[in-house]
Amino acid sequence: MRLLLVEDDVQLGRATQTGLEQQGHAVDWVRDGLTAQTAIEDGDYAAVLLDLGLPRQDGLEVLRIIRRHGFTNPVLIITSRDEIEDRVLGLDTGADDFIVKPFDLQELGARLRAAARRSTGRAQTLITHDTLQVDPAARSARLAGTLVALTGRELSLLIHLLERRGRVLSRQQLQESLYDWDSDIESNAIEVHVHNLRRKLGKELVRTVHGQGYTIDPPRPLHTVDP
Numbered sequence: 212m213r214l215l216l217v218e219d220d221v222q223l224g225r226a227t228q229t230g231l232e233q234q235g236h237a238v239d240w241v242r243d244g245l246t247a248q249t250a251i252e253d254g255d256y257a258a259v260l261l262d263l264g265l266p267r268q269d270g271l272e273v274l275r276i277i278r279r280h281g282f283t284n285p286v287l288i289i290t291s292r293d294e295i296e297d298r299v300l301g302l303d304t305g306a307d308d309f310i311v312k313p314f315d316l317q318e319l320g321a322r323l324r325a326a327a328r329r330s331t332g333r334a335q336t337l338i339t340h341d342t343l344q345v346d347p348a349a350r351s352a353r354l355a356g357t358l359v360a361l362t363g364r365e366l367s368l369l370i371h372l373l374e375r376r377g378r379v380l381s382r383q384q385l386q387e388s389l390y391d392w393d394s395d396i397e398s399n400a401i402e403v404h405v406h407n408l409r410r411k412l413g414k415e416l417v418r419t420v421h422g423q424g425y426t427i428d429p430p431r432p433l434h435t436v437d438p
């Protein structure tokens with residue numbers, strides 16, 4: 212997932228960014244409320260991790276503004292133990308969940324996956340598509356029961372497309388979902404990942420929509436009855 216981390220504590224911010232990147236996410240990190248607001252309005256983040264006590268603009272105010280401007284993806288607020296009122300206010304202002312400092316990175320990862328799952332309307336933890344089964348938590352994919360070796364980016368791309376089955380996503384949109392600001396991206400990076408996914412998982416899985424981008428079609432019904 213492409214994530215925005217908003218945290219002014221440098222040590223905590225760095226550790227969180229590194230930890231989430233190790234879990235396969237692309238993480239942009241900003242340290243004040245105004246920059247966060249601009250980044251969210253310009254970017255395409257699957258989720259935002261938002262500290263409340265921030266310089267230049269308070270986290271709650273950022274939350275209020277981005278919700279008013281139509282950002283509907285999950286927002287998790289980062290709070291301290293003594294900020295119970297803020298937590299309540301945060302949830303009522305449109306946050307999806309909160310995590311209390313100091314937090315465990317594995318728990319944070321699980322909460323982000325749960326929030327992403329809910330926001331894409333999926334209750335199950337596994338994503339199933341025909342004989343393909345993807346486990347976003349274990350970061351693994353099986354085809355007809357057999358484990359398929361995918362790179363982190365291939366897996367992230369696959370999950371992103373599967374969660375948006377039936378929608379055509381442009382190369383630019385896919386690139387933004389996979390890479391943070393600091394990444395050096397080859398211009399054909401997405402084509403290469405798609406090529407590898409087809410090679411490993413079958414060439415029909417990801418469909419090219421000429422001039423528009425790529426899509427994974429919703430699975431066909433298991434039984435079709437001939438008229």
Ligand code: CA
Nearest residue numbers: 219262264265
């Ligand atoms: Ca802070």
